[in-house]
Amino acid sequence: MSRHVLQVVGLVRRYGGLTAVDHVDLVAPPGMITGLIGPNGAGKSTLFSLLTGVEQPDEGKVVLGSTDITRMRPDIRSRRGLVQTFQVPSLFPTLTVADNLLVGAENRRRDYAGGLLGLSAQGQGRISHSAERVLERLGLAPKGPVTQIVEEVLDSLGLSDVRDTIAGTLPTGALRLVEFARALCARPDILLLDEPASGLDSEETAKLSQLLRRTAAGGVGIVIVDHDVDLVFSVVDQVYAMVGGRVVASGDPETVRNDPTVRSVYLAQAPLAAAGHSREAH
């Protein structure tokens, strides 16, 4: 299955007199990490909510692959492969970690009514729950693709040990990881990450950037918004810099880093190359 590219064309969102997102064009190809930087109030979060469908744009369109998804609901976008994580981790606190991931993995299908009649959409065939349970007790439960994905993701993120922990009892750092895992289970083409590094220390951030690279290497396109410019520049393949709702510079990290506008507006204090740019998020 070929992955989709995310294209944003002339997107505009106004709040009263303020244009929070002003004719933004953006392309996020699969397998690549796209960074989005900008000072506070630049419109990054607004752009994200336009992409995920939480807000509707006044003009412009959002295209995933060859489909115009501008007017689609968030959950439909997600089923089509545009999946996001939230700035505040948003797990399902009463579900176990494994169930959290399962919810992510299962919802490319929508036939909920089947479940009502006791039919299960888990596994390849449709068998009743009781039948499934009997099989399970005999050790013959069919491992559907859904369960497999969850186990794989749990494994590769080292979460197997907490698979049966109620998510609401996990510490925040783990929550971010589980939410990331849940997004992966939804098999995204494009993954939108809203400030994934906020709340993490420098070492954890380093781990995160590895994780991002691995995910991108697997063919997923990633768009990341973060105030940690070091993280963003170290991990991305391309960067968009926003100021006042407009994209003022874009291209590979080196170009954007040396762009005079970016330097003057966003990075006034110090040249970016010098490390130690403190995070503004906290």
Next chain:
Amino acid sequence: MTSIDLALAGVSLGAITALSGIGLLVTYRTNGVLNLAQGGIATLVAYVFREMVVEWNLPIWLAAVISLAVVSPGIGLLLERLVFRPLARRRASAAESLVASLGVLVLSLGITAGIWGLGSRSDAPSIFPNSSVQLFGDTRIGADALAELVMVIVFAGVIGVIAARTAFGRQIRAVVDARQLAELSGVPADKVAAAGWAAGTTMAGLTGILLAPRFQLTPYGLTLLVLETFAVVVAARLSSMTVAVLTALGIAILQSELKQFTLHGDAGQILTVLQSNLFIVALLVLLLAVPKLRELGSGDSGATTSFSSRDAPPSGRVSGVRLRRDYLGKLGGGALLLAPLTFAPSDLRSAFMVPALALIFLSMVIVTGYSGQLSLGAAGFAGLGALLSLKLANGDLFGLPAMPGIASMFVGALLVAPIGLITGYPAIRRRGLTLALTTFAVGAVVSRFVFEQPTFATGLYLDPLTLFGWELSEKAFYVFELICLGIGLLVVRNLHQGRLGRALLALRDHSEGAAAVGVDVRNLKLLAFTVSSVIAGLGGTLLVHSSYSFSADDFAPLQSLLWFTAVVVFGADSAAGAIVAAAFMVTIDVLAPAGSSTLAIGILALALGWMPGGLASAVRGMLRLLAQYLADSFVDPNQRAPRPVPVRISAVGHLPATTGITGITGLPGIGSTLRAARAGHYARWPLSGNQDGLPAGAPRLTPFGAGLVGMVQQYAATQTAGARRRQATDPAGAPRPTLPRPAGPTPTGAGAEAHPAEGGRA
């Protein structure tokens, strides 16, 4: 009568409604609570006033002073101190405040009904003389209307001045914006809140005293009248007093003006109903027209999770012990449900109500407990199911031939589905309190326009049920009811299981998060509403057959509120709780005077503040503690493997259930996590006390995975360190911890240090 006369006739009702609206706004703007109990309090005060005047022969002015200057504000102060201050202190969610105010409503109804009975009284005294004042020419206005209008202007004016011009007004705004911040800067938040409550309940009492002589005084009737005045605060978007007053007068005058028209046929009938029910129609229309009443608390996610009484069902293998215990529990429950078969006929007949009510309660478990939607319209669905099946059985529906009784019951219930589906549509975009009010309004409109209309609800015959030509005996009918309940339980079980169950719980826990990973939020909500309405409809038909009659009172809109409260009290996400709640209410009503169950439910609802998660959760927690105690007395605790303590067990103790504390940050999941983390409850996190980080026998991690686990573990360690430090210095704790960043190795993170955290570097 001319238009002007009609308009003047409407002024009085408009002014009273405006007073009620002012009271609601004052409470809301000082406390952030939409006081659903306004009607109950108004009714209670009206009864007290009548008692003093009619029974004790006190002078009217004295009775009025006692009612309005002592009783009403006293109720408000008590409520603030005992119910709402504790809730505000622990920053309870909007849903919890809603249940608390429902509890107050139910309790005040219970008290009123318990003391004065459910019958109606027409001798409620009026505080104003029955005279009128000449305006111009022949046009006169009642003295009462004039006085009430003056009151509205005075109260609205005084409150407006206080809010806008005085230091107290500033303090009020500060308290509502951020109670704790305000307290830190020296604002006496509790006093402000108490003043708001006292003022609100005084207005409620005044509303009750003024309304009572205009209508028959009945506990339910008067309460409902006051609930209808919510239309004006919705129109005012819970903020503008002027809009509320003008809307109140506008609707009342319009309603009065409608009296000059007469129409024939169906339209005429609708008009007749509108002539006395414009407020409830306005409430529904306004709620539907205003999609997001942000003021009513946005965000349903997390809110209703606080009704959750237990963990999600396990997705993995269920242990044998647990299964056995489950089966035992089910057997015991089944035996109890079968017990009435051995009862004397009259007791058996009383028991008929139990499965019927249980089905209605189950329908609420589906919508509220499982999918997290606040729905207060169950009585509407139940009544529609009952009515439709009766009409089918009578051959009175759409010209269909008469159906046998049992078939008509199921078909009638199924016919409720489209109505449930339609009601579900508002739920897609509405949440929390807005949705609760919307569903309530739907129920009330259905009640007024259908159940109370002679064309729909009279001349229906209730034939004995037959099966294959045999008339069902009473025992057989009870068994039939149990079968229906079984069907309902089966549906509920399927809803709670597997992919569908997880999706519903995800929706309840965090609807945005669910949508973000592709859960079809819209269809799930519609599905929940539809299924729930059918089950309620089935329960409604059974209810009618068990009481041998269709009565609009059985399905009055207030029933929904009472039932909802009962369901939450017994654990909103517990099917067993629904059955227990039904049995509880029926038993109490059989053994004690009418209205006692209302009283009991009200008391229990208020006690919810001390045991979030409902009775079901408390009982479960107690059993668990007992089991633990027994185990400890037989096995040396030190010999047993350390067991992680689920945070949720604290539901019986002083700590609220995990999910009940979303109020800490106002963000779902976050508060609970933080508190859990601070309390050290991530003991299960595999590496925090374990040197090599892996339990024996666990699958080995990939190097990358190991690195990640290390990272998380270290994070956990810094969190505990930070939490301890914070506890030492700042007992209140910061709402959002900033991460301590020790320069060197973390002081307490021994486990983290030992772990090869760098192992993951590829």
